[in-house]
Amino acid sequence: MTDQFPSDGRIAGVDFGHVRIGIAITDPSRSIASPLDNYTRRGEVADATYFRRLVEEERVAGFVVGLPIHMSGDESQKSKEARDFGAWLARQTGSPVVFHDERFSTVAADALMGEAELTHKQRKKRRDMLAAQIILTSFMERPENSSENDGQLAD
Secondary structure, eight states: OOSSOOSSSEEEEEEOOSSEEEEEEEOTTSSOEEEEEEEEOOOHHHHHHHHHHHHHHHTEEEEEEEEOBOTTSOBOHHHHHHHHHHHHHHHHHOOOEEEEEOTTHHHHHHHHHTTSOOOHHHHHHHHHHHHHHHHHHHHHHOOSSOOTTTTEEOO
């Protein structure tokens, strides 16, 4: 793994979950982030295959994993799980992974779907990839001097 996050190439945003993982991706110029997929986890081997294929097919240069942080700025058990997942993702794909504050991403995703005439099941299906899009957009818009939790490469 590299010591720096790549400045070129597509970035994939990840909203980590134990059951589903929301995925968004940028265009090659990193101007726009779009929802890509809600991946339902199937076990470590299948998950690794999915993410390796994603890197190859979408030409992913790196990943931004949402980091759950309390309003106080403190990390939680979920933060540790997201960091563990990010480290696993970096090992499995050989791609750099950074973490970005995901506070309010799910709330914002729900708000985006609020006016759409979707069933509860349809909303649930779209929520994770929209949250990943929000995380990725926030990462792309961040100032160079972001908070201490942002931009840390996975071990």
